[in-house]
Amino acid sequence: MKRLLTLAASVLALTAPAMAQDVTITNARLVIGDGSAPIEGGTVVVRGGNVIYAGPAGGAPQGGTSVDANGGWVTPGLFATVTTLGLADVSAVGETNDITARGTPFSAALDASTAINPTSQHILVHKAAGITRAATTTMPSGSIFAGQGAIIDLDGDARPVVQARAFQMVTLGEAGADNAGGSRVAAHALLRAALREAQALIGKTGIPKTTEIGKADDVLLSRFDAEALVPVVTGRQKLYVAVDRMADIRAVLALKQEYPRLDLVLVGATEGWLVANEIAAAGVPVIANGLIDLPETFEQLGATQSNAGRLAAAGVKVAINAATMQDPRRLQQVAGNLVALTRIPGANGMEWGRAFAAISSVPADISGMGGKAGVLTAGALGDVVMWDGDPLEVGSVPTRVFIGGVEQDLTNHQTRLRDRYIDLDESDRPKAYDW
Numbered sequence: 001m002k003r004l005l006t007l008a009a010s011v012l013a014l015t016a017p018a019m020a021q022d023v024t025i026t027n028a029r030l031v032i033g034d035g036s037a038p039i040e041g042g043t044v045v046v047r048g049g050n051v052i053y054a055g056p057a058g059g060a061p062q063g064g065t066s067v068d069a070n071g072g073w074v075t076p077g078l079f080a081t082v083t084t085l086g087l088a089d090v091s092a093v094g095e096t097n098d099i100t101a102r103g104t105p106f107s108a109a110l111d112a113s114t115a116i117n118p119t120s121q122h123i124l125v126h127k128a129a130g131i132t133r134a135a136t137t138t139m140p141s142g143s144i145f146a147g148q149g150a151i152i153d154l155d156g157d158a159r160p161v162v163q164a165r166a167f168q169m170v171t172l173g174e175a176g177a178d179n180a181g182g183s184r185v186a187a188h189a190l191l192r193a194a195l196r197e198a199q200a201l202i203g204k205t206g207i208p209k210t211t212e213i214g215k216a217d218d219v220l221l222s223r224f225d226a227e228a229l230v231p232v233v234t235g236r237q238k239l240y241v242a243v244d245r246m247a248d249i250r251a252v253l254a255l256k257q258e259y260p261r262l263d264l265v266l267v268g269a270t271e272g273w274l275v276a277n278e279i280a281a282a283g284v285p286v287i288a289n290g291l292i293d294l295p296e297t298f299e300q301l302g303a304t305q306s307n308a309g310r311l312a313a314a315g316v317k318v319a320i321n322a323a324t325m326q327d328p329r330r331l332q333q334v335a336g337n338l339v340a341l342t343r344i345p346g347a348n349g350m351e352w353g354r355a356f357a358a359i360s361s362v363p364a365d366i367s368g369m370g371g372k373a374g375v376l377t378a379g380a381l382g383d384v385v386m387w388d389g390d391p392l393e394v395g396s397v398p399t400r401v402f403i404g405g406v407e408q409d410l411t412n413h414q415t416r417l418r419d420r421y422i423d424l425d426e427s428d429r430p431k432a433y434d435w
Contacts, residue, residue, distance in 0.1 A: 023064050023065050025046075025067045025069055030376070031074065033075060033361045035353045051377060051384075074384060077374070077384065078360055081363040082240065084139065087116065088122065088326065101142075106224060113161045121414075124412035125414055126329060127156070131331070132401065133151065135167070142179065144172065144187050144191060151166045151367055156408070168239050194221055232263075238265055238367075245270075246271040249275055256282060256284075264284045269307070270302065271299075273307045280314045285318070286308075286316055286318050288321070290321075290334040291305070291333075308338060309342075312358075320335055332392055335392050339355045356392060
């Protein structure tokens, strides 16, 4: 009975949301996250899970638990975009890996939100790195369509999904060509045909038809997949397009002429700087990979670390993602590199505030959470991170993390291994080595 009660208490702790704390963090080197410079001696006030004030100490309301930052850095939580967080426990173990869906008859209809594991060590490790929210998606395997991605929080409770089916993910370029039959021509034809099928379901009026369309009317997609693309062609769901080559980027932008309602987002865009003015004119944001400075493939021959800086200078809304979807902890490094580029003659980077915004407020805005995540302003979610140093320096780590006003336990598998072996006394061996 005692064991059953303990188990029940554990389940209750997992399913019941923690209560938000009323916290006032003072004496901070405060980063708002909107691209502005840090505020010395700043204060951030969180009440009921939301920020009610962030700025100079003089204007802050009183009350709540007071935390003295002692002049340390305090920022909004980082927003990692285009990740696979929560979709795999051990990537090499197929039973725990939901990142790809080989052999499935579905593509666009796949919904990442149905498989998010909030207790995944990947989520716990990245929370300890200061990432509080993320856009997560499956990856394409048998089709150019990866499916519908979700916006999640990393607080580890039983309800990690903030918004299900937030965007549709499609891959063009070399990877898309491989999934479409070995040619970019086939990949683009497949994408256009799929959008046309979705458009056929709603007609010219944009109102969904009530009559069933038989299989004979389908060209490529099942009815389930075609219906999943209806929000895309009507502009109610973002279309993330992974593409790198300049020519491929232009082909994607041309889709806006055929489907003016498309809410396009370019992902990767390694050669985006070559057509930066065209991307800006189209009003299409970019989630750029800031670490690629040498071509890894033929579609990245124009690779440069100045890509993000040149896109931003042209007026493109630019967010930064890490090189690896499964390990976005390098966001700090990438943003820090952009700051360093401002000091290199001939290179294009970003000033500190803009670089931090590229991993906080800008990806949140692109993901549909503008003003709510990645920023410390009145009404925003209470995602606050305290750091032991400049957050864009590789060696800096969070000391305290709040998500929705709830302070988080930063313990994870990696911290337990660190604590076990940091000062190992061989006379006190782990249990597995006891005779």
